[in-house]
Amino acid sequence: MDEVDTAILAALQDDARRTNKEIAQSLGIAPSTCHERTRSLVRRGVIRGFRAEVDLPALNRGVQALVSVQIRPLHRSVIDGFQDFASGRPEILSSYVLAGADDFVLHVAVQDLDHLHAFLVDRLSKRKEVAGFRTSVVYRQARATAVTALEAPGGG
Amino acid sequence: MDEVDTAILAALQDDARRTNKEIAQSLGIAPSTCHERTRSLVRRGVIRGFRAEVDLPALNRGVQALVSVQIRPLHRSVIDGFQDFASGRPEILSSYVLAGADDFVLHVAVQDLDHLHAFLVDRLSKRKEVAGFRTSVVYRQARATAVTALEAPGGG
DNA sequence: AGTGAAACGGATTGTGT
DNA sequence: ACACAATCCGTTTCACT
Numbered sequence: 001m002d003e004v005d006t007a008i009l010a011a012l013q014d015d016a017r018r019t020n021k022e023i024a025q026s027l028g029i030a031p032s033t034c035h036e037r038t039r040s041l042v043r044r045g046v047i048r049g050f051r052a053e054v055d056l057p058a059l060n061r062g063v064q065a066l067v068s069v070q071i072r073p074l075h076r077s078v079i080d081g082f083q084d085f086a087s088g089r090p091e092i093l094s095s096y097v098l099a100g101a102d103d104f105v106l107h108v109a110v111q112d113l114d115h116l117h118a119f120l121v122d123r124l125s126k127r128k129e130v131a132g133f134r135t136s137v138v139y140r141q142a143r144a145t146a147v148t149a150l151e152a153p154g155g156g
Numbered sequence: 157m158d159e160v161d162t163a164i165l166a167a168l169q170d171d172a173r174r175t176n177k178e179i180a181q182s183l184g185i186a187p188s189t190c191h192e193r194t195r196s197l198v199r200r201g202v203i204r205g206f207r208a209e210v211d212l213p214a215l216n217r218g219v220q221a222l223v224s225v226q227i228r229p230l231h232r233s234v235i236d237g238f239q240d241f242a243s244g245r246p247e248i249l250s251s252y253v254l255a256g257a258d259d260f261v262l263h264v265a266v267q268d269l270d271h272l273h274a275f276l277v278d279r280l281s282k283r284k285e286v287a288g289f290r291t292s293v294v295y296r297q298a299r300a301t302a303v304t305a306l307e308a309p310g311g312g
Numbered sequence: 313a314g315t316g317a318a319a320c321g322g323a324t325t326g327t328g329t
Numbered sequence: 330a331c332a333c334a335a336t337c338c339g340t341t342t343c344a345c346t
Contacts, residue, residue: 001215009208009210012207012208013207013208013210014207015205015206015207016172016173016205016206016207016208017172017206019321019322019323020322020323020324021321021322021323029330029331030330030331030332030333031322031323031332032324032325032330032331032332032333033330033331033332035323035324036330044214045211045214046210046211046214046215047208047209047210047211048209048210048211049171049172049208049209050171050172050173050206050207050208050209051168051169051170051171051172051206051207051209052165052168052169052172052203052205052206053203053204053205053206053207054165054169054202054203054204054303055201055202055203055204056303058200058201058202058305059157059202059303059304059305059306060305060306060307060308060309061303061305061306066252066254066261083296083298086298087298087300090300090304090306091306092300093299093300093303094297094298094299094300095297095298096222096292096294096296096297097294097295097296097297098222098292098293098294098295099292099293099294099295100290100291100292100293101290101292102292105222105292109303110306111306111307111308111309112309114309115306115309134256134257135256136252136254136255136256136257136258136261137254137255137256138252138253138254138255139253139254139255140239140252140253141250141251141252141253142239142242142243142250142251143249143250144243144246144248144249144250147210147212147215147217147249147265148215148246149214149215149216149217150215150216150217150246150247150266150267150271151216151267152216152267153216153267153268153270153271175338175339175340176339176340176341177338177339177340185314185315186314186315186316187315187316187339187340188314188315188316188317188341188342188343189313189314189315191340191341192313192314
């Protein structure tokens with residue numbers, strides 16, 4: 001992970017369709033070099049994949065919320081079962097399994113507040129393992145443009 | 157957003173480097189048709205962009221956490237200022253502005269627990285507007301493979 | 313809006329330095 | 330690691346339906 005790798009990674013996180021030629025030129029290296037570096041990043045697993053990013057409002061998902069959920073009993077089978085449930089629900093973008101007071105956080109995106117309420121009371125509350133939950137509507141979200149490598153844990 | 161648009165969207169969310177030819181073939185349509193559909197999705201803003209997805213452990217970011225933060229006073233300028241701070245910190249992947257008891261949730265990814273602690277006590281606690289925070293370490297995360305459109309709010 | 317074909321350009325590979 | 334060149338293949342455009 002030198003400077004060139006980092007720059008390529010930043011470029012592809014910003015726009016995965018940027019051509020190899022363009023990136024090479026912007027970095028002042030040969031296209032063949034840039035190409036091999038990019039292949040290496042994929043081969044080493046630094047790049048997990050290339051994905052299209054969708055606009056949630058355009059898909060009738062103008063309302064987002066983070067839902068903190070407590071699960072009981074806190075057994076592996078129950079946790080796995082709830083995560084399977086979460087993976088199967090179209091409303092849920094991602095789910096986090098946590099340490100601490102909350103066992104799960106669900107990132108949901110739905111049409112409007114009515115549908116959020118319906119999801120919470122008709123779907124989530126119906127689950128036997130759900131001991132409680134707390135909902136926070138998302139006003140705004142900001143994401144890092146490019147995720148960069150941090151210093152090695154030992155070498156920092 | 158008909159069936160073809162949805163299928164193209166799903167394919168590109170799964171792998172943005174899938175070729176137009178491949179997608180067209182899998183859907184049983186002509187490459188030129190598929191190409192125009194994809195262009196339309198981008199033009200209409202349904203596709204916000206194409207991004208490389210990175211592997212956090214490969215970038216020395218093996219520890220993730222969600223940090224709920226309370227901010228005071230709750231003025232626009234303070235909220236915007238804190239969000240700017242969040243956008244500038246390399247540890248932070250994304251930040252959410254919320255309704256409810258928590259004003260912010262920060263999704264952070266750092267090398268290890270030592271660095272998480274250091275970020276919390278050296279960076280976050282130092283901010284005057286931070287009235288309190290609660291940290292949940294992430295054990296696991298699951299993301300939806302493809303985000304699909306939901307029924308229109310009025311027509312459902 | 314969809315199709316087929318033709319032109320264009322970048323990806324990919326191999327060779328040599 | 331870099332540069333060059335040559336092939337391959339997908340993208341892109343266009344005329345037609």
